[in-house]
Amino acid sequence: MSYNDWDQQQQYGNAWGDQSSFSYDMGSPDFGAEQQFQSFDYNQAASAPPPQGPPPTTNYYASSQQPTFFTPGPSIMTPGPNPENPIPGDSIEDEPPLLEELGINPDAILQKTLTVLNPMRRTDPVILQDTDLAGPLAFCLAFGSFLLLSGKAQFGYIYGIGLLGCISMYGLLNMMSMAGVSLGVVVSILGYCLLPMVALAGVNVLLSLQGIVGMLLTGAAILWCSFSASKLFVTGLSMDHQQPLLAYPCALLYAVFALLTIF
Incomplete structure (x- = not known):
């Protein structure tokens, strides 16, 4: 059956009756290929029982080994992470806190600050070996702001002055101590002990320290630091x-900061 005959059948309805088989010739130059339709029995298809069970699924990726633009590879269908069975270490709860990643230990900062505020307080020597510079930097900024x-x-x-004093104390402590000390520990301890001088600078915002009361407060702050x-x-x-041998050079360093505060 040619293309024109098939077109006439579609226009005039059942012109072909109950014919059980037919062919479709696409050999014209417009198509360039011949298509043969298989025979189909309408009576048998009408009397056949309906299929049982779920409809079959078609695997679109089994027929092609190489993925193309129209049939992408199975990587697009790869399932994402399962929230019920998470991968170990892939959860947000397993990540360390932000302060810990930045190397800031709030516990050690609090312990050192309390030790400076109360010199008679007993302190764990392990905490003093921590080269924490977050507290000293904050105290220096507060001192300069006041x-x-x-x-x-x-x-x-x-x-x-702080850098020069830290380097001088670093050399002095390495000559006096048998175990030795790192520069980070010296900077950390001297920076934390600047806290009373920060309080003195805050008082200087409210009243002048060039009187008797100011001199007494300045002396007390130097001795405290x-x-x-x-x-x-x-x-x-x-x-x-x-301790007296170390207190003297420390007092000289903090006296320079007191002079900056007063004058």
Whole structure:
């Protein structure tokens, strides 16, 4: 049957009657190929029982080994992570806290701050070996901010004098101690012990320290800072009966910060 005959059958209805088989010739130049339809028995298909069970599924990827643009590979159908069976270490709960990733230990910061505020407090020597610089940096910024509120922009002097004092104390402690000490530990302890000087700079915002009361507060702040620093060095480095020898250079360092605060 040619293409024109098939077109006539579609226009005039059942012109072909109950014919059980037919062929479809697409040999014209418009198509360039011949298509043969298989025979189909309409009476048998009408009397056949309906199929049982679920409809069969077709595997579209079994017939082609190489994925193409129209039949992509099975990687697109790959299932994502199962929330009921998560991969170990792939959960948000298993990730460490942000402060721990940044190397900031709030527990150690609190313990060192309480030790500076109460020099008579017993401190674990292991905590003093921690080279934590978050607390000293915060105290230096607070000290400079209070001086700025008093009309003194001294950030450069604070960092310069602090660096020179830390290097000097580092050399002195390595000569006096048998175990030795790292520069990070020296910077951490001297930075934490700057807290009383920060409080003195805060008082200077409210009132002048160039009187009798100001001199007494300044002397008390210097003694507080030097006593706290020397006690921490002695405890951390096991330097028995050497606290007065360490308190003197610490007092000289914190006296320079007191001069910046007053004048």
